[in-house]
Amino acid sequence: MEEEWQRQLKHSIRTPEELAERFDLDVEKLRNVCRKFPVFITPYYLSLIKEKGDPIYRQIIPDEQELDNKELLYTDPLAEDRDSPVHNIVHRYPDRCLFLISHTCASYCRFCTRKRKVSDPDKICGEFIDEGIEYIRNHPEIRDVILSGGDPLMLSDKRLEGIIKKLRAIGHVEIIRIGSRVPCFLPHRITPRLANMLKKYHPIYMNVHFNHPDELTPLACKALARLSEAGIPLGNQSVLLKGVNDNPDTMMKLNQALLRARVRPYYLYQADMVYGTEHFRTPVETGIEMIKALRGWTSGLAVPHFVIDAPGGGGKIPLLPNYLQDINGDEVRMRNYRGRNFTYLQPDSDNPFQQEQKVLEFKAVSL
Numbered sequence: 030m031e032e033e034w035q036r037q038l039k040h041s042i043r044t045p046e047e048l049a050e051r052f053d054l055d056v057e058k059l060r061n062v063c064r065k066f067p068v069f070i071t072p073y074y075l076s077l078i079k080e081k082g083d084p085i086y087r088q089i090i091p092d093e094q095e096l097d098n099k100e101l102l103y104t105d106p107l108a109e110d111r112d113s114p115v116h117n118i119v120h121r122y123p124d125r126c127l128f129l130i131s132h133t134c135a136s137y138c139r140f141c142t143r144k145r146k147v148s149d150p151d152k153i154c155g156e157f158i159d160e161g162i163e164y165i166r167n168h169p170e171i172r173d174v175i176l177s178g179g180d181p182l183m184l185s186d187k188r189l190e191g192i193i194k195k196l197r198a199i200g201h202v203e204i205i206r207i208g209s210r211v212p213c214f215l216p217h218r219i220t221p222r223l224a225n226m227l228k229k230y231h232p233i234y235m236n237v238h239f240n241h242p243d244e245l246t247p248l249a250c251k252a253l254a255r256l257s258e259a260g261i262p263l264g265n266q267s268v269l270l271k272g273v274n275d276n277p278d279t280m281m282k283l284n285q286a287l288l289r290a291r292v293r294p295y296y297l298y299q300a301d302m303v304y305g306t307e308h309f310r311t312p313v314e315t316g317i318e319m320i321k322a323l324r325g326w327t328s329g330l331a332v333p334h335f336v337i338d339a340p341g342g343g344g345k346i347p348l349l350p351n352y353l354q355d356i357n358g359d360e361v362r363m364r365n366y367r368g369r370n371f372t373y374l375q376p377d378s379d380n381p382f383q384q385e386q387k388v389l390e391f392k393a394v395s396l
Contacts, residue, residue, distance in 0.1 A: 034217035095305035108342030116157035131178030135214035216252035264295030277322035294333035325366025
């Protein structure tokens, strides 16, 4: 019997003509974009759009700005293909690898880092998946495998379990992680059967992807709860996007709502330098100010790591506001979230009198 998530996919918007009619858009402009970057939107996610140009709309509706040719942008900004020893494996970090097992997503983000791969079945197929499992089996340094794509949860339960089961049979694979935007785009896919299947193969972790508080609907929260109750720790990875979440109030509401749904805000990504996404990119200072607006003003649990996934394959580099003012062998001078200065004394017992003086100074500065 066909399930609701399958019906959602069957009735998803796939053509520029459907979008043009629904939002009164120029169909020829949409066709030009969709020839290069396809459109796919579930009815559920489409229903979250309140008006043209709102944060949900911007993430999912094709825009002719995607065809702007910026010379400094790349089709593969993170050099994943360079770090791919076999098809569908990206092995960049010493003890973990990325394993791409699906070429489709429940909906297509307009800011996607992997625009070059998504929707192309020739890039991810069964033959390549077997090759990836064999690579992992032959590399005992890999203890952590991240399943991605496309979206791994677009596979059938049977196909997904077949892959996970083979990975779990490899002795040196300790952790399996799944990266998915399905709980946001297609929460109907998180069925009891899927959750029960996944819990057989612990430890399994999942990083989900929500960018705006309006995405955390009751249905999405129910899906997240089902995963949590299956014992799957959940983290969220957001992308900082112009006109979507690039203000502190939105980010605060998003991360607090995630915590209520038992999801730990994990990463806030600076948008990648990927071709066709310049209109989404914000200055890096915006992200740093975002962390300043969160740190201390809300629970530390609600403050993600702000990172740039370095162009050219440098990996994730965390960026922090400048809380550290000065450090030397005697002391550390710091500024807190309110802008007040404090001093921490370094360990030093050689001069008790000097140490006592420092403690007095510390008390004076802290008052």
